[in-house]
Amino acid sequence: MMDVGRHPNVELMSFSEVESVSGFVGNFHVTVRKKARYVDPSECTACGECEKVCPVAVPDEYQQGFSSRKAIYLPFPQAVPSSYVLDMENCLGNNPIACGKCADVCEKECINYDDQDELVNFEVGVIIAATGMDVYDPTEYDEYGYTRFDNVITSMEFERLICAGGPTGGHFIRPSDHESPKSIGFIQCVGSRSKDGRGNPYCSNICCMNTVKDTLLLCDHYPGVEAKVFYMDIRAFGKGFEDLYIRSKEEGVKYIRGIPGDVVEDSQTKNLVLNVENTTTGKIEKHELDLLVLSQGVIPRRDGAQIKQLLTLSSTSDGFVMESHPKLKPVDAPTKGVYIAGCVESPKDVKDSVTQASAAAARASILLNAGKTKIEAITSNVDIEKCNYCDVCSKVCPYNAILSADKKTNKPPTIIEAACAGCGACAAECPQDAISMRHFTDEQIMAQVDALLSVDPHKHLIVFACNWCSYAGGDMAGTSRLQYPTTCKLIRTMCSGRVDEKFVLQAFRLGAPMVLVSGCHFSDCHYINAVHWTQKRMDRLWNKLDRLGIRADRLQLEWISAAEGQKFAKVMRDMEEKLKQVTEEEIEYTMKKLEEEAKKEEEKKAKKAVKRAKVTQDQEVNA
C-alpha cells in the first residue's frame, strides 16, 4: 500500500466513493466523492496529539470492537495516507464550548471542522473492480451461541486477539476472564456449504487453510495448548497446503470429522461444551473447551449491488461478480474495458488475489498501450425512419450502450457501438422493428425459419439456441455421442434475448408443431441479464397463444449450459414426445389463426404508416 501511495503514476484516493460511471471502453467518465476527513492529509504528521486529548471513546472497528478508539483516529497503523481522520458522527462538535480540544493541540493546524465532501470528475480508459468481500455474520447459527456466550468468537476476532498489533498486544486471552485459554476449538464451514437455507451453499475457499494456519500459530506461541478442529472436509488443495495440514496434525492438533449440533455454556466457568457426532467413529462425543472459534465464511460485499450497477457487471447466483468467460477471460467483466480482481469475483486467498490482480493489470495495459480496441462485428443499429422514440431499447440494453431517445427534441436513440456487445435484446424488444442486428437481422433469421419449414413442416421441432450455452450444449451432446431426435432443427442466435416474438409466431404460422427457445442459465448469461428479457417475452408469448386458442405448451423454454449435453438430449427427447401429441387439426387451426393475425397486423401497420406520413406532410406544410 505504501508503494502504491508513493508511485508517481498512481493517484490513490482513499476514504472516497465512486458516485457514477458513464461512457464506454477508453472513454469512461467517473465521478468520485472524496469524503470530508476534517484533517488535511498533506499536513498531518500523525503525531497523535489530537487523539490523546479527544474525550470520546467508541468501539474500534479495526480491532473488531475488542478495544476503543477516539473520535479522531488513525484507521489502522499502516493506513495510507498516514493521516488522522475525524469521525464527525461521534465528535462532540466544533463549537469550542462543546469541545474543540483536538484543534487546540494540533500544532500544524490541519484540523478543519468545516471540511466538505468534494466531487472529483475524471476520465479513464479502463476500470479494474477490486472491491473485495465481507465476512459472514454467524449470529444466524444460534446453536453456536455467538454473541450469547462470551467465549465464542469468530475467526476474524481470533486474528485480532493473536496479532501483535492487536488490542492485547498479541497476548492471547479469552474475552470472559482475560485468562489464556488452554483448550480451543474451531468449527469449520460456518455459513459456507450450507444446505439448510442459512448461510451460503458455496465453499468459502479460504477458511480451512486459515484455521490450519491459526492452529499452527497457537502451537507455536503457546506450546501445550489443546486445539481441536471440527470439520466436514479439510480442503487443502493449494501449493504447500497439504504439508501445512500435516504439520498441524503432527503438532498435536486434533481434527474431528463432525460439525457440532449445539454449544452449551457452563455458567460458572464460562467454558463451552460441544456435542458432536464424530462421523469417523460414529459416536456422539462431548468436548469441553475454554474458547470456541467459528470459522466464518466469505460473502459478497453488502453494497455489491451498487457496484454492479455502476459498472454494469453481472452477478453469479452466489452474488459475486461474473467474469466474461470462466476459462478464457477470467479477469474480464462482460462490459468492455472493465476488469475484475480478487474476492469481488469469488472467495480466494492472497496468492490468488495477487495473481488475478496482476492479470487484470496486464489485460488493462494491453488495451491502454494499444490505444484502440476491436469492437464486435455483431452490433445493433437503429433505422430512424421506423423509430417512434419509445425508448424501450435503452431500457432493455444490459450494457447501457443505447443513449435514450427524446421525443420532444426529436433525438433518436444512439447506439454506442464500442459498448454494444451484440445480445440483440433491443432488436427483439423494439415494437417498431426499428433496430436490426448485424449478421442476425430479422430477415436472416426469418429466412432460416422459412427454409427449415419449407418441407413437411409438421415433422419439425424448431429450436432457437443461444450461441454460448444451448448451442454449445448441443455440441456437447454430439461429441458425447448422446442420442437425440433428428427432428429438431436448430437456429442459432447470439443470445436467447435476440429471439423475437415474430420468429416464434412465424414458425407456428408455417406449421411447426413445437417450438423451443433455449438459452443460458441466468447465472451464466453472457450478456449480463439479457435472458431476463427472454423470460418476460416468453410470458407474453404464452399469453398471446392462449388468447388465440393455441396450446401454450407447444412453446417451450429451457436453460441449457454448454456443459449440459445430457440435458440438451433429454430436452430434445421430451420435445419429441410433446410433438407426437400435437394433432393435424391443431396445426391447421394455428396456421389459419396466425395468418389472420398477421393480416390484421399488416393492416394496422399500413394505417399507422399512412397516419405518420400525413403528420409529416402537415408538419412540412406548417413549416
Added chain:
Amino acid sequence: MAPRPVLFKCLMCGHEYDGMYDADNVTERTCPKCRSNSVRRLPAKKDK
C-alpha cells in the same frame, strides 16, 4: 413494483404451484416436479 404472489404452471408436466414474482428482479424458474424451465406465470384472474 413490489414482489407479488402468482401462480406458476409448468408447461412440460402441467404441475401448478404458487410462487413470488418480481418484475424488477426476474429469477430463473424451474419446475419443482420435473425440473423443466418451461414455467409460465399464469395471468392473474380478473375479479368480476
